[in-house]
Amino acid sequence: MLKINHIEKTFDNLVALANVSLNIEKGEFFGLLGPNGAGKTTLMNIIIGYLQPDIGTITVDDEIIMYEDLEMRKKIGYVPQDISLYLELSAYQNLIIFGKLYGLGKNELESKIDEVLELVQLTDRKKDLVKEFSGGMKRRLNLAVSLLHDPQILLCDEPTVGVDPQSRNAIFDMLTKLNQKGKTILYTTHYMEEAERLCSRLAIIDHGKIITQGTLLDLINQLDQKETIKIQKTAHTKDKIDSINNLGHVTEYDFYYELLPKEENSQHSTIFKHFETLNIPSQFIEISRASLEDVFLNLTGRSLRD
Amino acid sequence: MKTIYNLVVKDIIRFLNDKPAVLLTFIVPMVLIVIFGSIFGGSGSPRGKVNIILVNESNTPVSRILEARLDSAKSLRIVKKYLPENGKDSLKFTETVAKEYVRTGKISAAVVMPEDFFTDTSAALKFKFYYDPKNEIESSIIQGQMQQTIMTQVPRLIPFLMQRRAIDFIGNDSTAMFAQSLGGILETYFDVPADSFVQSLTKIDTTELTQTVADDSSEENQMFGNFVKFESEQLVGKEVSNPGLTRSVGGWAIMFLLFSLTGAATSLFEEKQEGTLKRLLCMPVNRSQILWSKYIYTMSLGVVQLFVLFVFSWLFFGVDVFSNLPNLFVVVVASAAAAVSFGMLITSVAKTINQANGISTLVILVMSAVGGSWFPVTLFPDWMQAISKVTLTYWSVEAFLQVLWRQAPFTAIIPNVLILLTFAFLINAYALVRFKNGKVF
Numbered sequence: 001m002l003k004i005n006h007i008e009k010t011f012d013n014l015v016a017l018a019n020v021s022l023n024i025e026k027g028e029f030f031g032l033l034g035p036n037g038a039g040k041t042t043l044m045n046i047i048i049g050y051l052q053p054d055i056g057t058i059t060v061d062d063e064i065i066m067y068e069d070l071e072m073r074k075k076i077g078y079v080p081q082d083i084s085l086y087l088e089l090s091a092y093q094n095l096i097i098f099g100k101l102y103g104l105g106k107n108e109l110e111s112k113i114d115e116v117l118e119l120v121q122l123t124d125r126k127k128d129l130v131k132e133f134s135g136g137m138k139r140r141l142n143l144a145v146s147l148l149h150d151p152q153i154l155l156c157d158e159p160t161v162g163v164d165p166q167s168r169n170a171i172f173d174m175l176t177k178l179n180q181k182g183k184t185i186l187y188t189t190h191y192m193e194e195a196e197r198l199c200s201r202l203a204i205i206d207h208g209k210i211i212t213q214g215t216l217l218d219l220i221n222q223l224d225q226k227e228t229i230k231i232q233k234t235a236h237t238k239d240k241i242d243s244i245n246n247l248g249h250v251t252e253y254d255f256y257y258e259l260l261p262k263e264e265n266s267q268h269s270t271i272f273k274h275f276e277t278l279n280i281p282s283q284f285i286e287i288s289r290a291s292l293e294d295v296f297l298n299l300t301g302r303s304l305r306d
Numbered sequence: 307m308k309t310i311y312n313l314v315v316k317d318i319i320r321f322l323n324d325k326p327a328v329l330l331t332f333i334v335p336m337v338l339i340v341i342f343g344s345i346f347g348g349s350g351s352p353r354g355k356v357n358i359i360l361v362n363e364s365n366t367p368v369s370r371i372l373e374a375r376l377d378s379a380k381s382l383r384i385v386k387k388y389l390p391e392n393g394k395d396s397l398k399f400t401e402t403v404a405k406e407y408v409r410t411g412k413i414s415a416a417v418v419m420p421e422d423f424f425t426d427t428s429a430a431l432k433f434k435f436y437y438d439p440k441n442e443i444e445s446s447i448i449q450g451q452m453q454q455t456i457m458t459q460v461p462r463l464i465p466f467l468m469q470r471r472a473i474d475f476i477g478n479d480s481t482a483m484f485a486q487s488l489g490g491i492l493e494t495y496f497d498v499p500a501d502s503f504v505q506s507l508t509k510i511d512t513t514e515l516t517q518t519v520a521d522d523s524s525e526e527n528q529m530f531g532n533f534v535k536f537e538s539e540q541l542v543g544k545e546v547s548n549p550g551l552t553r554s555v556g557g558w559a560i561m562f563l564l565f566s567l568t569g570a571a572t573s574l575f576e577e578k579q580e581g582t583l584k585r586l587l588c589m590p591v592n593r594s595q596i597l598w599s600k601y602i603y604t605m606s607l608g609v610v611q612l613f614v615l616f617v618f619s620w621l622f623f624g625v626d627v628f629s630n631l632p633n634l635f636v637v638v639v640a641s642a643a644a645a646v647s648f649g650m651l652i653t654s655v656a657k658t659i660n661q662a663n664g665i666s667t668l669v670i671l672v673m674s675a676v677g678g679s680w681f682p683v684t685l686f687p688d689w690m691q692a693i694s695k696v697t698l699t700y701w702s703v704e705a706f707l708q709v710l711w712r713q714a715p716f717t718a719i720i721p722n723v724l725i726l727l728t729f730a731f732l733i734n735a736y737a738l739v740r741f742k743n744g745k746v747f
Contacts, residue, residue, distance in 0.1 A: 048588040070590040078588040084581035101589050145585070 001026040001184050002047070002153055007056035009042055009208075016042040017208045020056070024153075024186055029179045031199030032188040033292060035302075039208040040188035041081060044157045047186070048078050060153065074102065077151030079159045083138045084145075087131040091122055091141050094130060095148060102149035109148070116144040119174055136167025143174065154178065156187045160194065172198060192292035204296055211299050219295045228294060229259040229271060232284040240278045247274060260294075326664025334668050341675045344687050355383040356447050356684050359404045359416035362386075364423035368431070372419070372456065381451045385413065401434070408436045409541045411704075411712050414684065415448045430467065431456070432535045438542035440553055440711050441682040456534060542712050547624040549711075555619050556706020557679035560699055561670065562615075563608050563645045568666045570604040571649025575659035597741045601646055601734065608642030625710070633709045633716055640726040641702040647733035648698060654737040678703040701725045 002024040009017040017039045024030045032040050045051040047058055052067040059065065065072045085094050092113065099109040117123045120140035130138060139159060146154065156175065160168045175198065179185050189195055195202050196216055203213035212219055220226060231237050231244065233255055241257060244250055248261040261271060268287065275285060297303055321327055362373050377384050387396040388403060399407075404416035418434040435452070439445040472481045489500030546552050574596075577583040586596055616634070619625035627634060649666070656662035674680060676690060677699025683691050694700045705722035708714040 050584065050587050068592045070592060073588065073590045076588075078585070080581055080585060080588070082581035082584075084585035086582060087580070098585070098589065101586070101591055103590065 001028075001061060002186065003059045003062075004043070004047070005057045005059070007043065007046060007053045007058065009039075009046060009051065009053050015208050017046070017053070020205070020208070020210055022203055022210065022213065024184060026184055027179070027182050029175075029185045029187065029198055029200050031195040031202030032186065032205055033190065033192060033195045033202055033296075034188075034205035035190055038190075038205045040190075040205060041157055042208075043205075044078070044155050044186075044188060047155060048076055049073060074149055075152045077146035077149065077154045079143050079146045079154065079156045081157040081159075081161060083142055085130050085138065085141060088129065090127050090129055091117070091133075091144075092126040094141065095126075095145060098145045099148045104149065112148050112150070116147045119147070119177070120144040121170065134164075134167075136163050136170070139163050139167060139171060140174070143171065147178070151183075153184045153186065156185060158189055159187075160189075160191075192296070195292055202292075204292070204299065206296075206300050212295065216292070219292065220290050223290050223294055223298055225260040225294075226290050227261070228288055228290055229261065230286040230288065231257045231259060231275075231280065232286075233257065234284055237280055237284060240280060243274075243278055247271060324660065326660045326667075329664045330667055334671055337668070337672050338675060341672070341690070344690055355688075356381060356415075356444055356451075357383050357385055357413050358448055359399050359407060359413055360384045360386055361399045361401055361404050361416065361418040362423075363401070363421045364419045366424050368424045369419045375455045375458075376417070376452075379451050379455055381447050405436050405541060408438050409712075410718060411438065411440065411542070411708060411714070414438050414440065414444050417452060430535045433537065435536055435538045436541050437538065438712075439540060439549065440542065440707055441684070444682050444684050447685075546711065547626060548619075551619060551623045552625050552710050553707065555616070555625060556710060557674075557699075557703045559612055559615055559706065560641055560645070560677075560702040561674040561679045563612060563641060564648060564670045564673070564699070565666075566611060567604050567608045567642065567645040568649035568652055568662075568670065570607055571600060571646055572653050572656070572659060572662040572666065574600060574653050575656075575662055579659065593742050594738060597650070597738055601650065604646045604649065605639075605642045608645055609638055612638045612642065626713075627710070630709045630713045633714070633719055636716065636723055637702070637705040637709050637719060640705070640723040640730075641698075643730040644698040644702065644726040647730040647737070650737040651733045654740045673697040673699045676700075698726060698729050701729075 002022075004020055004022040004024075007017050007020040008015075020039070020043060022030070022032075032043070034040050042051065046053050047065065049065055049067055049069050049072065057064050060072060060075055063072065086097070089097070095113045095116070096109065099112060104112060113126075114123070117126055120143055122137060122140060122144065125133070125137065130141065133141065143156075143159060154175075159175075160171055163171065172194070175185060175187070187195070187198060199216070201213070201215050202219070203210050204219070205211070212222065225248070237244075237257070241250065241252075244257065244259060248259050251258045251260075259271075272282070272285075275282070293303065321331075360373060360376060362369050373384075376382060385399070387398055388407070389396045397403075399416070401416075401418045401420070404418060407413045408416050415435065415437040418436070420432060420434055423432050433456070435449075437445060437448065469481065469485070472484065476484070485504050486500070489498075489503040492498040492503050493500040543549055543552070574583065577586075583596070587593065616625070616627040616638075620627045648669075652662050652666045652669075656665055676686070676694045677683070677697035678694060679699055683694045683700060686694065701722045705719050705726070708718050708722070712718070
């Protein structure tokens with residue numbers, strides 16, 4: 001449905017996007033994961049026709065999106081990274097203003113407003129000024145505005161930045177519902193947990209390049225180690241790190257060590273036996289499945305949060 | 307103490323990093339001081355020269371001498387010739403043309419020394435003074451300078467004029483007898499030659515007239531006033547009920563219009579900061595539509611603002627805004643169009659809202675001062691008068707004066723309106739291109 005073909009974009013001497021290609025199917029919840037400054041927002045800006053690519057094309061249902069393609073924008077809903085609302089107006093006034101710009105008639109607009117307010121659970125606050133809303137409520141309204149014209153594709157550019165966990169979960173639920181109803185969603189984030197939780201397929205972007213893409217399982221299967229072992233930093237474990245090093249590659253974090261076991265030590269029984277000989281109690285040990293963080297680390301040598 | 311020191315340093319660093327604040331704190335006052343200093347010299351008297359037409363139809367030695375004195379007057383620039391429409395050669399002003407020039411606002415005053423300014427039988431000097439008190443300060447300067455120039459010369463003519471008056475009252479023979487008798491007495495008792503005295507009463511010494519006489523006291527002036535017939539005629543604004551406000555309301559209006567409309571135009575920066583501009587640009591809305599909508603909204607705001615201001619002036623101060631309403635509307639629209647364009651220009655060249663606010667405040671204050679919102683431009687030095695003509699304030703203020711003060715017809719405001727609209731068109735085209743190409747936001 002949404003095809004991104006060999007997009008390149010440079011700002012002065014900075015390469016923001018280098019030969020980016022993605023193919024997002026209808027009804028898919030596609031994640032674009034990458035650290036800050038990786039080029040996620042630039043790609044979003046090009047998809048919605050806010051920026052012109054230097055090279056490459058973007059198509060929706062095989063139709064090329066041109067710069068300032070107003071008709072194509074009606075097919076796309078965009079949830080910006082920032083709260084893009086008139087704070088001195090009420091939620092209802094915001095929805096009226098933006099809805100009219102999408103060309104909705106009075107009756108249609110009124111019913112869409114009711115619908116989206118219900119979806120984002122702000123019906124009882126529609127007359128209140130947006131500036132009086134909490135951060136989470138503003139984010140939800142930000143999402144509601146993007147849904148007024150019932151777009152086929154929803155672009156969400158880090159829509160949960162600065163949001164409390166409760167509101168974040170609410171937004172996740174809303175997006176999941178929308179996806180279940182058939183909306184195609186492209187979701188950018190630098191939180192691997194969000195990508196893992198929401199996206200059926202995803203791509204990882206770094207320094208403007210797509211470094212890998214596929215389902216979560218595809219990406220994790222690229223790793224030699226599918227599991228990691230976390231060992232809490234305690235008085236029991238601190239002086240035993242040299243011995244643990246023999247089991248595989250150890251990375252030290254603030255509160256724990258992360259062990260990626262060598263192939264010959266991949267059996268849990270081998271590892272636990274070794275810990276037992278080192279007198280490390282099992283409550284300090286946690287085995288977890290490899291995550292997107294590990295995929296990113298494996299591909300770039302850096303953490304997503306670096 | 308160190309904490310306070312560190313806090314002070316913090317404020318200094320923040321201030322120096324805020325370029326618009328630095329600009330407003332130091333540059334704006336300096337620029338205004340230069341402007342005020344150019345208008346009011348060290349003594350506090352105006353420096354600029356005020357144009358005034360002089361028509362000398364008399365061609366007597368006395369009129370020629372007074373003409374020469376007025377030519378060298380510090381505060382006046384005497385204009386004697388004009389270029390007729392479709393004419394190549396300039397012609398000498400006649401009384402009729404001079405009056406028309408004053409009436410249409412091309413010049414503020416005209417002095418005519420008519421043919422009977424000083425005839426063989428005149429007992430007083432006769433002047434005609436036509437003026438348009440469109441600005442109080444300017445009128446005071448003209449009248450003051452005229453009075454000073456004429457009154458310092460009149461005392462030299464007093465004996466001669468007294469002789470003429472005496473002839474009127476007691477006849478030629480009696481006057482001659484009186485002069486001879488008085489001359490005899492003076493010769494006998496004061497050793498003054500009688501012939502010389504009689505000559506002083508009957509002949510004008512033009513060399514004496516060219517010598518400057520110290521300023522006369524008001525009492526003397528009053529006496530001399532009997533020897534000067536000043537026929538003053540106010541050609542414009544006689545029916546204006548509130549001359550002071552009518553003259554100045556246009557200047558203040560355009561200044562506040564510039565402030566409010568520039569603020570409204572630069573609100574695009576606020577929309578950018580709030581993220582709503584980007585949201586709009588991600589909707590079925592293009593950049594030109596956003597710019598035009600901002601232009602139309604801001605201009606409508608300006609038109610409404612000016613009409614509210616004028617209606618308020620009418621309600622509370624009796625300024626006549628309805629007699630020439632269609633033309634006032636044209637000037638209001640043209641001024642608002644130019645003011646919004648100025649805001650668009652600032653928006654298209656500034657990179658941040660702070661920068662836009664700093665630049666606009668500086669430019670608006672300077673334009674208001676130089677363009678005639680605060681003082682009549684005729685008080686400025688020549689170089690500043692030349693600069694004033696490149697400000698939109700000047701053309702707007704002059705247009706408001708035409709419609710409110712002079713109740714001028716549409717033809718009189720065409721040049722001003724055309725200049726304001728051309729300014730608006732050119733600036734908008736520039737801003738539109740920059741905005742459309744994404745160079746602004």
